[in-house]
Amino acid sequence: MRTLTFAQALNEALKQEMRRDPTIYVAGEDVGVYGGIFGVTAGLLGEFGEDRVRDTPITESAIIGSAVGAAAAGLRPVVELMFIDFIGVALDQLYNQAAKIKYMFGGKARLPIVLRTTCGAGMCAAAQHSQSLEAWMMHIPGLKVVVPSTPYDAKGLLITAIRDDNPVVFIEHKMLYGTEGEVPEEPYTIPFGQADIKREGTDVTVVATMAMVHKALSAAEELAREGVSVEVVDPRTLTPLDMETIINSVKKTRRLVVVHEAVKHGGAGGEIVASVAEEAFDYLDAPPKRVAAPFTPVPFSPVLEQAFIPSVEKIVAAVKEVVA
C-alpha cells in the first residue's frame, strides 16, 4: 500500500469528503492560499474555491461561533483552530454553545461541526503554542474528542468526524504531521469509541495517546528485548472512550501504565486509571502508573522542553516498576 504523511492523510480526507458533500466548508486562519500553517488544507482553495475554503481573520470566537450558526442552519463546517492553546479566547462558543445547544434545546438541533486543532510540544513553541488540552475537552458533555496517532487513523477518524452530527474536537499532535504510514486511497471510516491495539502483549497494558503511542511502541520494543511483553492500546477517541478494550487488556495483562503528554494532574490518565480501578480492581497485580508531563507550563528551551515531554526512558521505567 502507498504511504502518506499524517498531514497528507488528513488533507486527502478533507478533499474526498468535500467532493462527496457540497455542504461541507472549511474555515480558519490561513487555511486558503497558505494551505494551513501545517499544510493540512493545502490545495483545497484551488479545487473548491473561496466559498468553501474561507480564510478568516484572527477571530477564534467567530470561527467557532459561526460554525455553530452555520451547522444549525444546515451546513457541515470543518473549522481550524490553529493551536489548541488559542481555545481560551473562544471557549464559550465551544463549551457553552456548540456542546450544549442540542441538549438545551431538548434534542432538536443538530450541530455537525468539526473543530480541527493542533496540540503538543516538541517545536520549542513554548507555553502558549505547545499545550495538550484534550482533558479539558473530554470534561465537556456534548463534545466528542478525537486524538489520532497514525496517518491511517487520522484519515479514517477525520472522515468519521465530518460525517458525525455532533461537535467533534479533532486534535492533531503537531509532531505527528510528518510521520508516515500506509493509508488506503479510498475513503473509509473508523468508528469512534473503538480503541486500537497497536501492539499485542501479555505482561502489561500501556494506554497511550497521539505522539505518546509511538514512544510507547519504542518502549515496548526495548522492553521486549528484556523479556517484557507490552500491549499498547491507543484509545483513538477520548469521548467516547473505549474502556471495554482497555479493561479487557488489563484483565489479560493485570498491569496498567497510562501515558500522555498532557500534564498528569487532571489529565485523561486519571480518568482511565479510575475507570479501571472501578471496573477491574481485582484483576490488577500492581498499582497502575501514569507517565505524563509535570505540572508546569511547557517551557521554551529545548533542554527544558525535552525534560517536560514524557520520554521512552520514563515509560520503560514505569513499566519495569509495575512488572517488578
Add this chain to the structure above:
Amino acid sequence: MSIDTEKLLWMYTNMLTIRRFEEKVAELFAVGKIPGFVHLYIGEEAVATGVCAHLRKDDYITSTHRGHGHLISKGGDLKLMMAELFGKRSGYCKGKGGSMHIADVDLGILGANGIVGGGPPIATGAALAAKYKGTGQVAVCFLGDGASNQGTFHEGVNLASIWKLPAIFVVENNMYGISLPQTRSMRVQDIADRAAAYDIPGFVVDGNDVIAVYEAAGEAIRRAREGEGPALIECKTYRHRGHFEGDPMAYRTREEEEMWKAKDPIARFESKLMEMGVLTEAKAKEINDSIVARVQEAVRFAEESPWPAPEELLQDVYTVAA
C-alpha cells in the same frame, strides 16, 4: 413607509401578547411556579415586534437571556413556551432549557442564550449558511447594550461585514447592564456609532416606537436580502422591570422609571392606531381578551403537563446516527 392594516394590527397584537404573557410569568414566578431566573422584556416589546414583522418563517434569529419577546415575535407557541418555563416535558426543550435557552429551530429561532454576547458569532454563522445556500434568508441577532462590549460582538459583526453576510445586529439598548448604566460601560452615546468600525450602516431608533423600529429594520433587512451585507440597529428602550425578577433596582430612580413608563410602547402605539382609525376601544378589548385567553390556556397546558422522567436527564446529549 406605508404599512397595511393587517400588519399594524399584527404588531399591536404581538406587543400585547408579549406583555400579557410576561405579566403572567411574573405572577407565576412570584408564587414559585416558575423556577430559576426570569428576565422580562416588558417595556421593550416594540423592538422584537418591529424587527420580526419583516421576517420570513425560515429566517433566523438569535436571542438573549431576555428572550420571550423575540420568540413570541418569531412565531413561538405560547403553550410550549410556558411549559418550558415550568420545566415540563411538553415544553419547547423538554424541560432542559428553561427561560434562558428556549429555542425552536423549525421557526429559525436558534435559541435564547444565557451568555451575554453568545449570539453574534452564531447569527453570523446562520447568515453564512443563508448566503452559501443562496436562499435569501437573513439572520437577526438580538443583543443588549452590555453585549455590545463583548469581544464576540466585535468578532461576529466584523466577520459578517468582511464576508458581506445577510446578518442584522439589533442592539436593544435598555441603558443598563444589570446595574451598570451605559454611561459607565462605554464612551459612545450611540452604540450604532460602532457600525462605522465595520463600514456597515448604523441606525439609531426610538425603540419604544414600533413604527420607527419597523422602518429601520425594513431597510436593514432589505439590504441584507439583496446581498448588501449586514447592518447595526440600535433601539433605545427601557425595561420596566428589573434585570431579573427579584431585582431590587437600587441603581435607578423611580422618576426615571416613571418617565419611561410614560413612553410605554404599547400605549403609544394603541393611541396612534386609534387616531388612525385602525383600532377602536371595542377592537382593543377583543384583542386583549383573546390574548388573555391564550395565555390562560398556556398556563393550563403547562400546569397539566407531566414532569420529565428523571431518566430523561441522560437523553439528547448527542445526536445518535440513524
